[in-house]
Amino acid sequence: MDAYKKAGVDINAGYKLVDEIKKLSHNDALGAFGGMFPLALGQYKKPVLVSGTDGVGTKLLVAIQAGLHETIGIDLVAMCVNDVLAQGAKPLFFLDYLGIGHLDQTQAKEILTGVVNGVSQAGAKLVGGETAEMPDMYQHGHYDLAGFTVGIADQDKLLKTTDLQAGDVLLGLASNGLHSNGFSLVRDILFKQHHYSLDDRLPGCKLDLKHELLRPTRIYVKSVLPLIDQGLIQSIAHITGGGLIENVGRILPADLNAEFDSTSWKMPAIMKKLQTIGQLSFEDMTNTFNLGLGMVLAVRPADKSQVMAELKKAGETVYQVGKLVTGSKKVVIREDAL
Structure with missing residues (x-):
């Protein structure tokens, strides 16, 4: 072990970290060769496992530069479980991968x-x-994160594009800022083109840049899953890389368009400043950022009021942001409304 440690790998530090995570997660089984999860299938007629994997992207570089690592793991989980939720599934378990140059116990x-x-x-x-x-592989202080989750759903209750129809209402759940997308562009604008410091606070923003940029991605599972179980949600778009245009487009059938009224919700101040500072076009914004909506739900008009009331009761900020109309699988957002 001494020879391995001299080569840069401290096995004992890894053992200690596993013990710490056992305590944090209240799972003494961590550290085995494989993770186990008891699967109760009695409530499912045709159980389907739904899996997802993702990372956090270059938001990690902001966390590393700021020396703030407490919320980046939330981002990792959110990127995976929100995707599984968008299929109509309940996330069951999660595994993480941390690749790191040097295992610093406090940082890890x-x-x-x-x-x-x-x-x-x-x-x-x-x-x-x-x-x-x-x-x-990684320079000192640098690391990478990846996550993997598995969820479950009844096959007949999975959300499908074929369930959508003209007239369905689009509801948007407020994001917690940038979430985990567009950070290569964000970093280019703020730190390469304009040389801002992470301690700077942009006009209109409540926090300095290090805390503004590291706001953790919202996890919508506990708010949205009960509505899926009640059959009140027709489809879900998790707004990640590609912004509203790409991700809402993914849930549309060939004969429908999604029309958004962007005066119906508030775009976060950080995004407005990025658009101004970076001189970003309307197309840049709609194809890169979530514009303040972390998730978009399609619901029947008759269910709109109940869904909005239950989401607000669960602590979400929810807006009626648009509707589905007859079309050709396009997402339309009025430029003059932003």
Whole structure:
């Protein structure tokens, strides 16, 4: 072990980290060769497992530069579980991968505390993961994160594009800022083109840049899943890379368009400033950022009031943002309304 440590890998530090995560997650089974999850299938007539995997992208570089790692694990979980939710499935368990140049106990614990927090928000269970110390792969202080989740749904209750019809109402759930997308552009505008500091606070923004940019992605599972179970949701778009245009387009059948009235919700101040500072076009904004909507739900007009009331009761900020109309699989957002 001494020879391995001299080569840059501290196995004992890894063992200690596993013990810490066992305590944080209340799962003594962590550290086994495989994660286990008891699967109760009695309530499902035709059970289907739905899986998802994702990372956090270059938002990690902001966390590393700021030295703030407590929420980036929430982002990781959110990117995975919100995708599974968008299929109509309940996230069951989660695994993480942390690749790191040098295993700093404090830093790693902060990162994985966020993962545990996110898993708890999703009502799921952390069943395992991997921490790989690779000094020749990552420079000191740098790391990468990836996550994997599995959910379950009844086959007949999976959300399908074929269930959508003209007249369906689009409801938008407010995002918590940028979430985890567009950060290569964000960093280019703020730090390469204009040389802002992470301690700067942009006019109109409540927080300095390091805290504004690191707002964790919202996890919508506990708010939205009960509505799916009640059959009140027809389809869901999780607004990630590609913004509203690409992600809402993914749920549309060939004969429908989605029309958005962008005066019906508030775009976060950080996005407005990025548009101004970076001189971004309307197309840049709609194809890159969530514009303040982390998730878009399609519901029947008759169910709109009940769905909005239950979402607000669950703590969500929800807007009626548009509707589905006869068309050709296009997402239309009026430019003059932003």
